[in-house]
Amino acid sequence: MSNASRFSKRILMVGCGSVGQGLLPLLLQTLSIQATQLTILTADERGRDVAAQRGVRFIIEALTAQNYAAVLSQHLTAGDLLLNLSVDVSSQALISWCRPRDVLYLDTCVEPWVGGYLSSHSVPLQNSNTWLRQQVLALHHPDAPTAVIAHGMNPGLISHLLKEALVALAQRKHVAIDLKPDWAALAQTLGVKAIHLSEHDTQDDGQILSRGEFANTWSAQGLYSEAWLQGAEVGWGSHEVETPLGALYSGSVLHLPQSGANIRMRTWLPTWGEQQGYLITHHEVASITEMLSTGSYCPTVCYVYSPCPKAQQSLAYLGAGIAAHTFRVLDCNKVQGIDEIGVLLIHDTGALWHGSTLRSDEAQRLAPHNSATSLQVVAGIVGALAWMFEHPRCGVVEAEDMDSAQILNVARPWLGDVKTVDTDWSVEHSLLFQEFLVTADAKNSECGLYSAAINAEEIGV
Incomplete structure (x- = not known):
């Protein structure tokens, strides 16, 4: 700087x-x-x-x-x-x-x-x-x-990584890129139908989770709010056919009556391959959907999150009717594991993932007082502040409005292994939202979103 x-x-x-x-x-x-x-x-x-x-x-x-x-x-x-x-x-x-x-x-x-x-x-x-x-x-x-507003890892850096992912996919498909790309037109040209903001966190501190305790590697109250108190949200693609029951539109974003903890989806990450995660409401779902909408085209955009084992156990307690009375962030000096987060572009011939894989021990070496998760967020803040100090008169802005190259140049040293990986992983050829839903568990299956037999009171309508 x-x-x-x-x-x-x-x-x-x-x-x-x-x-x-x-x-x-x-x-x-x-x-x-x-x-x-x-x-x-x-x-x-x-x-x-x-x-x-x-x-x-x-x-x-x-x-x-x-x-x-x-x-x-x-x-x-x-x-x-x-x-x-x-x-x-x-x-x-x-x-x-x-x-x-x-x-x-x-x-x-x-x-x-x-x-x-x-x-x-x-x-x-x-x-x-x-x-x-x-x-x-x-x-x-x-x-x-x-x-x-809303500039850490996600929301924040994930939108800048999305732009890099689109450029990487364009290079693979030999599609020319303008100096200042129209990102929505580029995504449409590349055949992108679904975008998963996929994250898997394995960090754990080895301590026992108390009954009624909600624990996480970052704000426990934050995850409790977005996974349990709020309804799930998804950017609704132009290729989608059937709207889930009880869903409400806000522009191209679909608000579901179920909380994210009650909807599980399949996604893919390079370290683990296919994974299951919760469909969590997040700011970048709306901002990315808006950036990539042309009026006639929009991809389906989802944040699919597999939180740390303690957080998953905490959500299971809530699902069993055990209320959360205390909240705890895992001690960054005691956790061991990985947080992997990135953009999965699912297109007509395969998928491309671009993102950060950061180990907890590497995070502690790079910057004291950090877990892998917190350092990824901190990197986004530092990058945004560096940009802000050079642009102090821009009004209210979010990641999509900012200079991605400048911000990632500042943030990248703190993100561990940033890589781009191609995969042939996919679901059915139509790439519809419901095809990514986990159907093995009746409570969290597509029948809870699409079946007319579901009781309206059970889904909060």
């Missing part, structure tokens, strides 16, 4: 969980931020020791809908940066506060205030990621301070 673009103003980091702790050393070393520029504002003690080691001010105070304006005013003025790494703090409210005060903003997930993910039967889409995204994008204003 050049001295000309080094950020010299103040930074307020809201939240200091696994990602905040993993990011702190890279802010100081990679982006040349001084400890005196930083203040951490968080709701609990997590991260205090990491901040103390580096001389960073650490304040315990939870942001709420009632106090956020007064609290932020104590720490930020024009030209400063608000780095929102929290849960249950409204992105919309914080961006609205930042814009008239000329304060920069970045988050890794568009969040509502606490309770915002609880389903509303009167307005069923208002707890969805698609709806939250639309509310924040509506705040965009030309020549306003840059507010980067």
Whole structure:
């Protein structure tokens, strides 16, 4: 990063969980931020020791809908940066506060205030990621301070990797690529029918999961919300024939009444081959779908996630009726395993996967206080910040609006083994959404999405 673009103003980091702790050393070393520029504002003690080691001010105070304006005013003025790494703090409210005060903003997930993910039967889409995204994008204003939304690994870097994957597939198919490609037209030309944002996390800490505990390698509350409280979402392809029962459209995104933990799909990753994962709602499902839609063409876009064993066990407890009472992030210094995440382009003659494979021991060697999962997210934040510091007047932006080459150039050293792999793996030739569903388990099978015999109350309609 050049001295000309080094950020010299103040930074307020809201939240200091696994990602905040993993990011702190890279802010100081990679982006040349001084400890005196930083203040951490968080709701609990997590991260205090990491901040103390580096001389960073650490304040315990939870942001709420009632106090956020007064609290932020104590720490930020024009030209400063608000780095929102929290849960249950409204992105919309914080961006609205930042814009008239000329304060920069970045988050890794568009969040509502606490309770915002609880389903509303009167307005069923208002707890969805698609709806939250639309509310924040509506705040965009030309020549306003840059507010980067939803930019970690995924959402975030996954959209930049998607563009690299499309270029790689074009090269294999000998399709010419424009200097500034029309990504939707390119995907259509390449015969891409389905895109899986596929992830498999094997990291474990060897500890026993307590009854009623929800554990994960990153925000346990975050996964609980998107896998259990929210309905699954999928970008609905133009080749699809049958719409699932009870589904609601928002543009080209289909919102399903079932939670992601109750829908399992087949996907493919290079280390393990065919895998099963949950169909999880995610910001990038909507943003990628929008980027690749022409009006007459759109691929089906899904985030298919096989979380770490502890998280899968936690979701199984919930499915058995055992409520989650406590939340825990696995200690990055104790976990062992791999997080593999990438883009699987499923096209008319096969599939191509492009992404990151990162071992936990390599992550700890590359950057202290990180698991493989947290470092992949941190890499996305660092890349986005480097871009933001050179583009401070762009308004509200997401990954698809940004310079992928610049961001990946900054982020790639932290992503482990980034590779492109061709495979002949596929399902039926028509590549319909329902053909990827796991049908062996009646609860999670396609009959829960397509059979008219399902009780409406059972699917939350």
